[in-house]
Amino acid sequence: MKDEDSRTEPESDASAGTSPKDEHTSPSISDDIEFFHDLASDDSRPPSKQIADQIRSAIQSGRLPPYTKLPSQNELSSRYGVARETVKSALRQLSSEKLIVSRKGSGSFVSANDDVAPPSLRCQPAPKNFIAAIEGLEEFHRQTALIIQTMADSQLAFDCSTQLAEKLRELTAETKSLRSRAAVRVASESREGITSA
Incomplete structure (x- = not known):
């Protein structure tokens, strides 16, 4: 489904294929983009909310376990056929709910059950x-x-x-x-x- 502004931004996605800078290797679903369902054209919810609801449901049901790396914004934009800004809006909502943690250059990860960031984003040991x-x-x-x-x-x-x-x-x-x-x-x-x- 295309939203009202379905132009995908051409700029490269810094998080695509980037692994957390940590000894722990976070699970990723970037290679299994079909994990997400198509958006419903007859749904009254805006595309960004549909995307957020899908990811939220997957996190809360355990299908997306803690520390899982989400597909990049470009991948999600392509998968859903929406503008990158729509994906950003969905991720911002999930971040505000503390369901995911995002950082430039690393991507977005499912937060731990106790709201602890993924290994690469946790508070590092004190010097x-x-x-x-x-x-x-x-x-x-x-x-x-x-x-x-x-x-x-x-x-x-x-x-x-x-x-x-x-x-x-x-x-x-x-x-x-x-x-x-x-x-x-x-x-x-x-x-x-x-x-x-």
Whole structure:
């Protein structure tokens, strides 16, 4: 079925044939495009919703297990006979429902049951220098607390613990700001994956 704008964009699809950059090999159905049914011409739902509903049903029924790589946007566009923008709209909807995860250069993957991204998109293990820094921070706090606890002057202990609490609040505020900026980057990369994958 063709939608009202059935011109398929000629640009190449960056996700076609791209495997996740991870030791785990995600299952793919790109070679079995007939897995999807034709769109119904007499269906009142727009093509993008029909596509989203088909993929959603396949995910929820288990026919598309977690980490499965979906066909590329160009493949889906060709399979359904619709414009690439229609496919993008369907994928955006599924992404908003946390059923799939997309990233530029890797393609779209079925999310895990616990909403964890596929292996290539999971949070990577923290770098060793970061782990060392965290351990150093914990040791600093333990040592500082010990110093305060062993102070003979109770007023001095109170003043020092107050200073420590204020410094920790400052660090917490800075960390929350850093986390918020990182979240914006993650959201931006996710949107780019839907737009350009």
